[in-house]
Structure formats: structure tokens, C-alpha cells
Amino acid sequence: MKVVITINVQGECKVKRKVKLSFMKYEGRVFLTLFSLILNISFLFLVFKLERLFTMDTLLYLLVTAILSWLLGYQYDKVKYYSYVDHLTKCYNRSFIEKKFSKIGTPIQPLGFKSKKMVVYFFDVDHFKHINDRFGHHSGDKILQVLASIIIEMFSDRGYVVRWGGDEFAVFLPVDQSMDIDTIQNYIEYRLRNFILDENISFTVSVGQAVFPDEGKGLKELMQIADQNMYMAKNRRLLRKESME
Numbered sequence: 001m002k003v004v005i006t007i008n009v010q011g012e013c014k015v016k017r018k019v020k021l022s023f024m025k026y027e028g029r030v031f032l033t034l035f036s037l038i039l040n041i042s043f044l045f046l047v048f049k050l051e052r053l054f055t056m057d058t059l060l061y062l063l064v065t066a067i068l069s070w071l072l073g074y075q076y077d078k079v080k081y082y083s084y085v086d087h088l089t090k091c092y093n094r095s096f097i098e099k100k101f102s103k104i105g106t107p108i109q110p111l112g113f114k115s116k117k118m119v120v121y122f123f124d125v126d127h128f129k130h131i132n133d134r135f136g137h138h139s140g141d142k143i144l145q146v147l148a149s150i151i152i153e154m155f156s157d158r159g160y161v162v163r164w165g166g167d168e169f170a171v172f173l174p175v176d177q178s179m180d181i182d183t184i185q186n187y188i189e190y191r192l193r194n195f196i197l198d199e200n201i202s203f204t205v206s207v208g209q210a211v212f213p214d215e216g217k218g219l220k221e222l223m224q225i226a227d228q229n230m231y232m233a234k235n236r237r238l239l240r241k242e243s244m245e
Helices: 027-048 056-082 094-102 128-135 137-155 181-192 219-244
Strands: 118-125 160-165 168-174 205-212
Touching: 027 056, 094 160, 094 219, 118 128, 118 137, 118 219, 128 137, 137 160, 137 168, 137 181, 181 205, 205 219
Parallel strands: none
Antiparallel strands: 118 168, 118 205, 160 168
16 A cells, blocks of 8 residues: 655644543542542541531531542543553554453453454554654654544544554454555545645555454454565555556
């Protein structure tokens, strides 16, 4: 798969990169609030006994401590939440998907998919090291942000978009929500036409895919197959380009 993109090196990368993340739990807030209420009610009962347990002062005290516990729990939940999000691209990070796959049962279950099969797309920016060396890491970061925003727009409502590492991204979808590789290519090319540029960088993106459980049942195996298919697609593209020259 070949995608050509240009991006303004000097200007701001004005891209909507908001990703829908639905896994922020309330466990920290619920646990700390309940623990605070149980602890404080027990303490008040021991001190004031039942007849003075629910006065205006004690109720106010319980309310204030419950609010403080909820806010403290929120900070815990927030830290845990962002530990699974890539700061630069706002995708899920690798730790998130590895934790999902480590749960008991098939990967379909922890990922919440109803389909019995799942497709994994693997995206890689071609010659990304050369781009970083020539134009600097700041430009490389903008490229990753642009690519991530497009992938998120395409897939985040149907599956999981993950920054696998460096310039590599992975998308996990139930097979009934999957798309043909050519469709992905055409849509990415369409989205990239919206960028108006001054000083330009051109780069290409290669994509491979693997299907669970047909081609692999573990995360490592699936990613290896998708990576191999991505490199095969990249080599076929290079051969076609050479034959046309």
C-alpha cells in the first residue's frame, strides 16, 4: 500500500486528534470513597455512639471527606487511564493491548468484540529514520500525529487504534468491521488532500494485515504475520516502481 503525504514543517499541525477512550474506570474513586465512608462512620460510632452519629456536623464531615476521597480517587483513575494512552498521538499504547491479550480467554473477549474473528492492520512509515535525520524529530512527530489522526478517524469507533512503537501503528477490529486494503489506501489519500502546505515532506505508508485465529492466536504471532505481510506489500510496490522506470 502506498500513501503519499505532504506536511508543513514550519507551521502548526492543525489536526483533530481526539480519540474515543472508553476504558477509564471508576475503581479508584469508588474504592476510596467507600473506604473513607466506612472508616469514618466506624470512627464516629466509636466516639459518639449511635445517638450522635448522624448530626448535622457529622453528616457534613462525612460529606467533605467523601468528596475529598472522590477527588483523590479521580487522580488515581486519571493516572491509570493515561498510562494506557500515547501522549504524542493520543492512540492507545502497546501496554494497553498487551494487557487485553494477557487476560484469560480469547482476545475477542477482552477486546469486547462479538465476532469470532478479528483482523489486525499494521501500519509503518517508510524510511522514517531518514525523515528524522533530514528534517528533525519535530517534523517526524508531526508526521506521526497526522497519520494517527487519520487512522483514528477511520477506525476508533469500530475497534482499537494502537501506537505499537516508533513509526508503527496497529488497528484491531472485529472481522465484520474490517476493510479492504485498497479502501484504506484510497481513504487515507483522500484525507491527506486536505493539507495545504508550504515547505513539504513526502512520505509513504505501508500496511499489512493478519486475521485471528486463522493466521495466529497470540498477539506476538499476529503482529509477526501482519509485519511480514506489510513488508511483502512494500517490496511488491518497490518492484512495480522499478519496473515502471
